[in-house]
Amino acid sequence: xxxxxxxxxxxxxxxxxxxxxxxxxxxxxxxxxxxxxxxxxxxxxxxxxxxxxxxxxxxxxxxxxxxxxxxxxxxxxxxxxxxxxxxxxxxxxxxxxxxxxxxxxxxxxxxxxxxxxxxxxxxxxxxxxxxxxxxxxxxxxxxxxxxxxxxxxxxxxxxxxxxxxxxxxxxxxxxxxxxxxxxxxxxxxxxxxxxxxxxxxxxxxxxxxxx
Amino acid sequence: xxxxxxxxxxxxxxxxxxxxxxxxxxxxxxxxxxxxxxxxxxxxxxxxxxxxxxxxxxxxxxxxxxxxxxxxxxxxxxxxxxxxxxxxxxxxxxxxxxxxxxxxxxxxxxxxxxxxxxxxxxxxxxxxxxxxxxxxxxxxxxxxxxxxxxxxxxxxxxxxxxxxxxxxxxxxxxxxxxxxxxxxxxxxxxxxxxxxxxxxxxxxxxxxxxx
Numbered sequence: 001x002x003x004x005x006x007x008x009x010x011x012x013x014x015x016x017x018x019x020x021x022x023x024x025x026x027x028x029x030x031x032x033x034x035x036x037x038x039x040x041x042x043x044x045x046x047x048x049x050x051x052x053x054x055x056x057x058x059x060x061x062x063x064x065x066x067x068x069x070x071x072x073x074x075x076x077x078x079x080x081x082x083x084x085x086x087x088x089x090x091x092x093x094x095x096x097x098x099x100x101x102x103x104x105x106x107x108x109x110x111x112x113x114x115x116x117x118x119x120x121x122x123x124x125x126x127x128x129x130x131x132x133x134x135x136x137x138x139x140x141x142x143x144x145x146x147x148x149x150x151x152x153x154x155x156x157x158x159x160x161x162x163x164x165x166x167x168x169x170x171x172x173x174x175x176x177x178x179x180x181x182x183x184x185x186x187x188x189x190x191x192x193x194x195x196x197x198x199x200x201x202x203x204x205x206x207x208x209x210x211x
Numbered sequence: 212x213x214x215x216x217x218x219x220x221x222x223x224x225x226x227x228x229x230x231x232x233x234x235x236x237x238x239x240x241x242x243x244x245x246x247x248x249x250x251x252x253x254x255x256x257x258x259x260x261x262x263x264x265x266x267x268x269x270x271x272x273x274x275x276x277x278x279x280x281x282x283x284x285x286x287x288x289x290x291x292x293x294x295x296x297x298x299x300x301x302x303x304x305x306x307x308x309x310x311x312x313x314x315x316x317x318x319x320x321x322x323x324x325x326x327x328x329x330x331x332x333x334x335x336x337x338x339x340x341x342x343x344x345x346x347x348x349x350x351x352x353x354x355x356x357x358x359x360x361x362x363x364x365x366x367x368x369x370x371x372x373x374x375x376x377x378x379x380x381x382x383x384x385x386x387x388x389x390x391x392x393x394x395x396x397x398x399x400x401x402x403x404x405x406x407x408x409x410x411x412x413x414x415x416x417x418x419x420x421x422x
Binding site for chain 2: 046049051074079089092096100
């Protein structure tokens with residue numbers, strides 16, 4: 001069952017920013033710090049590696065009641081019984097993923113305009129990820145910075161929850177909620193931090209104050 | 212419905228050996244030449260590209276009654292309604308793919324020993340791909356050449372059909388059938404040929420003579 005309040009502090013993994021540190025340990029620290037949702041993103045791994053990692057991460061997230069979202073791969077989400085799937089614009093069409101997954105897995109979609117977001121919702125999306133709100137160095141396919149006003153436009157223009165992504169940190173996280181988003185999605189400011197648990201905890205504090 | 216006789220001339224796509232030539236046109240030519248099964252293998256494409264290509268290729272194969280097999284991606288196979296799925300040893304486990312796909316999609320698995328092949332069959336595979344039988348330059352993950360005797364051992368050691376792969380051409384294709392295989396899987400000698408239709412037709416002739 002999808003609970004939009006769990007989008008509040010949405011931690012997205014990236015092996016690059018982990019720079020060789022153990023992914024499972026990093027996820028454990030992010031959850032200990034207060035991450036409310038976890039996305040596993042593996043663009044380079046083989047299907048077998050993604051599956052095995054997904055099983056291990058899911059065991060961890062499930063034990064803490066944190067929903068696990070798989071990036072891109074519908075089959076990996078199915079294979080490990082993930083709670084959610086996140087689709088970018090170069091992934092499977094939302095309607096196709098919804099048809100395969102049925103109603104029990106929630107689906108998030110990256111969309112930067114009200115029109116794209118509404119289309120995704122019409123095809124079966126449950127939440128929208130909008131960004132990059134601020135400049136970011138984490139993903140190579142992030143696109144042009146859209147800013148807080150464009151985020152607010154999407155958040156106000158659709159009836160589903162929106163999560164802001166891109167260049168978010170403890171200093172600007174509150175502005176994302178003020179723009180009408182249900183939460184913040186972060187890669188670098190959590191998994192690139194020297195102390196992952198402390199970074200997540202600081203973000204969670206900021207977000208709780210502004211809720 | 213899986214028909215082992217359709218493994219006879221199994222053409223596997225590879226953008227590399229096509230060297231920029233149109234994939235749909237190449238598939239059309241392979242089918243015109245007598246390919247009895249078609250595998251779509253896209254290791255570099257985004258999910259969206261793989262899906263869109265799969266839809267187009269499936270339209271073509273279905274019009275000619277040739278089964279389409281998707282390499283690796285269970286979700287792409289589901290999304291386009293492919294007849295088959297092929298799994299390597301670094302793809303999803305066979306049992307997981309079978310659970311997701313149900314009984315209506317046939318599954319092939321790469322396995323080079325009787326033990327690995329039998330395990331795949333126990334998990335739900337319908338056919339086994341064994342090789343590289345001969346030296347090949349087509350795939351970087353092909354592993355060490357196993358030779359005709361190892362192929363014969365697998366073919367005789369299991370009850371399911373085996374297809375030989377790796378370095379097969381019109382000169383050695385008959386030896387693959389004599390070793391007990393149900394067919395030959397080829398990349399380079401079909402899709403790397405200057406005249407794809409003629410290359411497929413020559414192979415088909417050789418195989419029909421030795422059946």
